[in-house]
Amino acid sequence: MRRLVGPLLAVTAALVLADSAVVTLALPAILRHLDTTVGQVAWVLIAFNLVLGLAAVPAAAIYARAQPRFLSALGIAVFAGASAWCAVAGSIETLIGARCVQAVGGALALVGCLELLVEHYGERRGVTVWVTAGVIGTATGPVAGGLLTEGISWQSIFVVQVPFAVLAVPAALAVRARPETAPDRHRPALRPNLTLALLSAALTAALFLLVLLLVEGWRRDPATAALTVSVVPVAALLAHPLALLLRPPPHVEVAAGCFLIAGGLVGLAIPPSDHLAWTVAPQALVGLGLGMTVDRLTAQAMELRLPRIRHAGWTISARHLGVVVGLAILTPVFTADLQDAQVPAQEAITALVLDAPLPPQDKIAIAQALGDELVDEEGRIPDLHSAFARADVAPEQRPAAAQLERDLDAQLTRAATHAFRDSFLIGAGLALLALLTVVAPRGRREQP
């Protein structure tokens, strides 16, 4: 058991941070299963990150007054129980409520795991394991969530977390760490935390929007989308060797990382087609940027600052409130853009139907079926296949109708891609703001 304590605590930290984005690829499935709206389903992500961001600092403060192993075990147990509750939620309101409870448990578990890992491995190695577990969790969360959604169901994302968390409870109880009673000797590191918050907002744009674009806009299944977005964590792994090769100073590495994320988001805003290959290089830029920034900024925010757990709370808070700010800015923008995209999409569809090489009566039959489908799917990207299946078209005209269906789908894909453009560009703007916080001149008190 002793040898499993460290890995189990690291997995718990990774699970909590993975939960920040693990449901991203499941959102379309949740949207359909719980019969809700894009705006509401975004709260499955927002609620968790908001509560985790708000609870992290108070949770860290509680650790000054209680045994870390008991608090950590309690946090992990609450996290596990709430994960199970998420899996059985029958309405969007219940799911959002369960996610809030999950985040409270997650906040206690996350800061507790830091204390226990430091006690278990020692200061330097313990912090490194905690930070690395967090980065791995953040980067791989959407991929794991997508594969589980496609392979089993969206509920399985929450179910699989329960056994890991249950095993981590005795692991937490096995580490006899003392409460952190050191007084607040250092103020929170403003600059790295601000950069972290802005980058988290930008990375949210990259993952959240890309996943929605792939699944809803380009009609790819969650497994394909998961494999596609796995480019980000793979590229993040390459950041370290590149930094070792070029040996840049830390702030130069972070600045270059911010620039790469901004560049990647601009690339995602302007794909030349809906071929998945066009997302690979922009995602690689985002992944490289992620690998150069998040762990380094987290370490900078905590470096030589006491009490350690309080500053860990601030970094968690900065990251997750950054995600919330990103979602709060981007969700209304892209939902409004999707709404606005309906007019050009409908006009493009109308043009193709009017000019289709079909007899007039078949055109009218298809136009009527399409009209019904567009009314039924108000606010969502419609599935035209059922309209074509319903339309009463002469058998000899079926090949021409099938070609028309492919052409109309292509127009919908173009309209959806265009609708996401502004949101990706706003994400790039957030990454450039993060870059500004890195390169802005430092005051005397900030000089290292």
Place this chain on the structure above:
Amino acid sequence: MTQPWRFVALPIVALALVAGVLGVQVSHGGGEYEPLHPADPCVAREVTSQAEGIDNLTERLVLLGLDGAACRLETSREALTLELAQQDEPTDEQVDALRAGLHAAVARMKKDGTLPKISSFVDEALDNTDLNGFLKAAIKALPDSVIDAALKTDDVLDRAIDDLDLREILANLDDQDELNAQLNPVVEQAVKDALVDRLENLI
């Protein structure tokens, strides 16, 4: 690695990577992956139809007429079609524009020689009328040259367009029988009026 290089090497690599990726995206049409833009309805376009006979003529007339109406209303053909489909009833302005667009379509087809002679679809038209069999057979027996001399397609169409109840037609687009029941008397009346005028002119 020397100290200055440590400061500039990674930014240069990052800049090159971003420029390379964005350059390739833009050179392959990145930024232009958008839905079709509606064409200018005031610019003449070629229209075709997969139908035959009267349906072929009707579809081409409607497509050109929509362009003409949209041009008059300063909107696109697609936007006008969607408006007409989504409204309960077309406005007076839309009906006037549609009628004017159909007249302009007849004029354009006459000008560019794509308006068929009336003899080419007289048999099909007769099959859809309620005339007695003897009269139908008599008209069918007439040489094409006589029919084409007596009736001009553009004249018949213009008369029919003037008499059409466009509101009713738009409401019955999905019902072929209703459409035929509405169009046939109008076309018959247009043919009769054209013949009477022709006779009056001869006298």
